[in-house]
Amino acid sequence: MKNLMSLSKLFLALAVIIFASSCDPDSTDPVVINPSSFLESGTGLISEATTIDPGTTINVRLSATAGDNEMNTLTIRENGDLLETSRYTVDAQEWNNPALLFDANRSSFVFDIAIAPHMSGTSTYEFIVASDVAGDDDITSLDITISAGVLSLVIDGPTSITLDDPSLIEIDLVASQGGSPLSTIAVLENGSTVTDLSRLRYGDVGTEFDQNPFLLPADDINGFVKSVWISSQTSPGTSNYSIIVEDEAGNQETVTYDIVLNAQATALTNEFFGVPLFNNSGSGFGTINLDLGTNETSVNNSNSDIKDSGNVGGVWDQTIEPVNGAALRILSAQSSYTYAGIGSRESLVAAWDEAGGDLSLSGTISVGSTYMARVGAADYYVFTCTAVNDTGSANTQNYTFDIKQSQL
Numbered sequence: 001m002k003n004l005m006s007l008s009k010l011f012l013a014l015a016v017i018i019f020a021s022s023c024d025p026d027s028t029d030p031v032v033i034n035p036s037s038f039l040e041s042g043t044g045l046i047s048e049a050t051t052i053d054p055g056t057t058i059n060v061r062l063s064a065t066a067g068d069n070e071m072n073t074l075t076i077r078e079n080g081d082l083l084e085t086s087r088y089t090v091d092a093q094e095w096n097n098p099a100l101l102f103d104a105n106r107s108s109f110v111f112d113i114a115i116a117p118h119m120s121g122t123s124t125y126e127f128i129v130a131s132d133v134a135g136d137d138d139i140t141s142l143d144i145t146i147s148a149g150v151l152s153l154v155i156d157g158p159t160s161i162t163l164d165d166p167s168l169i170e171i172d173l174v175a176s177q178g179g180s181p182l183s184t185i186a187v188l189e190n191g192s193t194v195t196d197l198s199r200l201r202y203g204d205v206g207t208e209f210d211q212n213p214f215l216l217p218a219d220d221i222n223g224f225v226k227s228v229w230i231s232s233q234t235s236p237g238t239s240n241y242s243i244i245v246e247d248e249a250g251n252q253e254t255v256t257y258d259i260v261l262n263a264q265a266t267a268l269t270n271e272f273f274g275v276p277l278f279n280n281s282g283s284g285f286g287t288i289n290l291d292l293g294t295n296e297t298s299v300n301n302s303n304s305d306i307k308d309s310g311n312v313g314g315v316w317d318q319t320i321e322p323v324n325g326a327a328l329r330i331l332s333a334q335s336s337y338t339y340a341g342i343g344s345r346e347s348l349v350a351a352w353d354e355a356g357g358d359l360s361l362s363g364t365i366s367v368g369s370t371y372m373a374r375v376g377a378a379d380y381y382v383f384t385c386t387a388v389n390d391t392g393s394a395n396t397q398n399y400t401f402d403i404k405q406s407q408l
Contacts, residue, residue, distance in 0.1 A: 033067035035129045035138045040110070049143040054177040055222045058115040058144055062127050063108075069131035070106040073098040077126040078118065088115040098128075119181050119222060120146050151178030153245045153253035156225070160258035164265065166234045168205065170227045171257055173243065180249040181221040184213035187230060188242040194230075201229035213246065236263040265344035272403040274386065277320070281310035282395025287323065290373055290381045293403050298323075305375055306383075308399075309361065316390065316397045320362045322373060328362065329355040331370040331382060339370050339384040345406040348372070348380050365399055378408040 039047040040061040046052075047060065064071065074090075075098040076083045082097050090099070090111050101109070115125065122145040130137035156172040163169075175182060185202065187194050193212055194200060200209040203217075203226050220226065233239040241257045272293030280286025285295045287304030296304050305326040309319040322328040329352060331337060337351035352372050362371060370384040383403040390397045 032069075032133075032136060034136055035064060035067045035069075035071050035131065037062060037064035037127060037129050037138045037140045039063075039127075039140055039142060046142065046144070049145075051145040051147050052117065053147050054117070054119070054149045056117060058117055058125070060113050060115070060127075060142065061110060062113055062140065063110045064129045064138070065108045066106065066131070067136065069133050069136055071101050071109075071129050072106065072132040073100055073128075073130050074111070075099075075126075075128040075130070076113070076115075077128065078123050080124075080126075083115070083125070088113060117144065117146060119177075120179070122146075148179035149177055151182075151245070151247055151251050151253050152176045153243070153255050155243075155255050155257065159256065160260065162260040162262065163232060164262050166232050166261060168201075168229055168231050169257075169259060170229050171243065172225075172227050173255070174225050175220075175245050175253075176223045177221070178247060178249075178251060180247040180251065182216050182223065182245060183221070183248045184215055184246050185228065186213035186244045186246070187228065188244070189233070190240055191242070199231035201227075203227065205229055213244070230257075230259070232259045233261055236261050263346070265346055266406070268343065268345065268348070269405050269407045271405070274400045275383075275403055276398050276400050277306070277308050278398040279310060279316050279395045280308040281316070282397070284396060284398065286310065288383075288401070288403075290326070290375060290383070290403060290405060291379070291407075293405070305373055305381075311395065316395070318364045318366075318388070318390075318397075318399075320365060320371070321360060322358075325375070327374045328359045329357070329372045329374075330359060330362070331355060331372055331384075339382055339402070339404070342382055342404060345380070348382055348404065348406050351382065352380055380406045 040063050041047040042061065045059055045061050076088065085094055085097050090113050122143055125142045125144060127140045128137055153173060153175045156174050161169060187200050197209045197212060200212060201207055202209060202214055228243055230241055238258055238260045241259065242254050244252055244254045246252045275288060275293050276295045277288050278284030278286055280298055286298040286308045287296050287301055288306045289296050289303050290305040298304065298307055302324055304323055306320050307323045309317045309321055311317060331351060335351060335354060337347060342348050342351060352374060355372060365385050367385055367388055370382065373381045381403060383401045385399050386402055387400040
């Protein structure tokens with residue numbers, strides 16, 4: 001009985017000691033210092049809540065220092081969800097999310113982080129540094145708002161082209177998102193939707209429209225710099241093409257492009273080389289029949305078209321004139337056309353129209369002198385001097401001409 005009382009007293013004493021110890025005001029749990037982080041400010045950096053234009057990269061510089069424990073991970077979240085690794089880089093490198101920290105970065109780091117922005121509205125981005133101890137972390141938050149922006153579409157280059165043959169035409173476009181993501185792109189020809197989808201490409205020549213309007217790829221809904229390819233019309237004339245971008249809210253922007261298709265060129269009828277024309281005061285033949293490309297007598301010849309003017313004061317004048325109703329014009333060095341460059345009826349007629357008034361007498365003919373003639377209402381000729389042979393005796397001087405003709 002005495003032993004039992006002693007044990008009871010011992011337990012009571014221990015209880016008092018434990019209670020007293022637990023009430024000791026000088027006895028406290030140790031305080032753990034968490035890691036700390038913040039966003040640095042600077043040129044081109046975002047360090048506080050802000051509004052940016054659609055498609056603007058979010059550039060931040062995250063600075064962090066460990067507390068009592070080394071830092072173990074960096075995690076980036078958007079609106080509470082892990083940010084996709086394809087949307088950001090750390091020091092220009094793609095990282096895991098969460099990402100493990102190594103070596104000196106476990107004690108402190110300064111990281112440049114570039115984030116591809118969300119499409120619209122406001123998102124909260126969180127940068128979380130943590131040790132491997134539960135609850136030992138620090139969160140830096142950043143609110144980013146995407147501005148409504150202005151929907152726009154422009155052609156980066158000429159807005160028209162002239163073709164001699166039907167062709168596939170590349171049109172460079174720049175599109176910017178407005179208040180809503182972009183949705184579709186459409187092509188109209190002279191106000192009507194192009195239904196032959198094989199005539200339309202997007203981005204590259206290998207990607208045909210599968211419908212018109214064409215649904216934009218996900219990578220382009222925030223804006224794009226891409227080309228649209230259009231196979232031109234096949235009938236001569238001008239066609240107007242409207243390219244329309246529409247966003248998810250139904251807003252539209254339109255640009256226009258004109259394709260002019262020239263009529264198919266009409267081949268020349270013939271070309272003659274080295275046709276002579278003699279001094280008309282001599283015994284040689286002094287006219288040219290442009291129809292046949294031959295040198296002919298000037299005596300009672302109603303078929304000749306160009307005649308050498310002969311001598312003036314006993315000296316070869318080296319001039320020519322039209323005969324038998326032919327009209328003569330000069331193809332001067334100031335003309336938009338050259339003998340070599342005239343390869344069709346259309347270019348020959350255009351050169352004739354550009355030249356202006358008819359001539360009754362040419363200037364002095366020398367190598368390279370080029371003239372045009374019209375016989376009747378529809379037959380045109382251009383001829384250029386290729387040689388001048390001034391023999392100086394017996395009025396045998398002559399020139400040689402190359403002749404191109406277009407007859408209907």
